Amino acid sequence: xxxxxxxxxxxxxxxxxxxxxxxxxxxxxxxxxxxxxxxxxxxxxxxxxxxxxxxxxxxxxxxxxxxxxxxxxxxxxxxxxxxxxxxxxxxxxxxxxxxxxxxxxxxxxxxxxxxxx
DNA sequence: CCGTTGACGCCAT
DNA sequence: TATGGCGCCAACG
Numbered sequence: 001x002x003x004x005x006x007x008x009x010x011x012x013x014x015x016x017x018x019x020x021x022x023x024x025x026x027x028x029x030x031x032x033x034x035x036x037x038x039x040x041x042x043x044x045x046x047x048x049x050x051x052x053x054x055x056x057x058x059x060x061x062x063x064x065x066x067x068x069x070x071x072x073x074x075x076x077x078x079x080x081x082x083x084x085x086x087x088x089x090x091x092x093x094x095x096x097x098x099x100x101x102x103x104x105x106x107x108x109x110x111x112x113x114x115x116x117x
Numbered sequence: 118c119c120g121t122t123g124a125c126g127c128c129a130t
Numbered sequence: 131t132a133t134g135g136c137g138c139c140a141a142c143g
Contacts, residue, residue, distance in 0.1 A: 044127095128135090
């Protein structure tokens with residue numbers, strides 16, 4: 001994945017890495033923007049992760065629905081195509097969603113910094 | 118070029 | 131423990 005640890009990272013590289021990491025999230029598990037941002041070496045750029053995912057629908061096989069905020073809240077559900085809702089997609093994989101919130105979030109949480117390092 | 122916005126997160130109350 | 135404020139970095143108008 002070639003991420004730079006120089007603090008600064010190239011935008012294109014960052015976006016590409018985000019997609020790759022998200023693709024690595026196991027089915028039925030979820031991760032968080034902050035975790036991914038950290039993994040890419042941009043701790044303070046958690047917002048960029050979400051921004052990057054916003055454009056990951058066009059033809060890309062990126063399971064963006066497996067990425068939620070640090071509270072396990074589906075903060076970006078309204079961004080999903082109406083024919084493929086975020087919560088629906090998650091429940092289809094066995095993830096329970098109640099009031100736009102991932103149940104047992106801590107259990108199914110998947111941290112790239114820990115799981116794959 | 119400058120101000121605002123946003124799929125977030127941490128720190129201070 | 132629950133809220134609110136500030137910081138961060140790109141993209142947009």
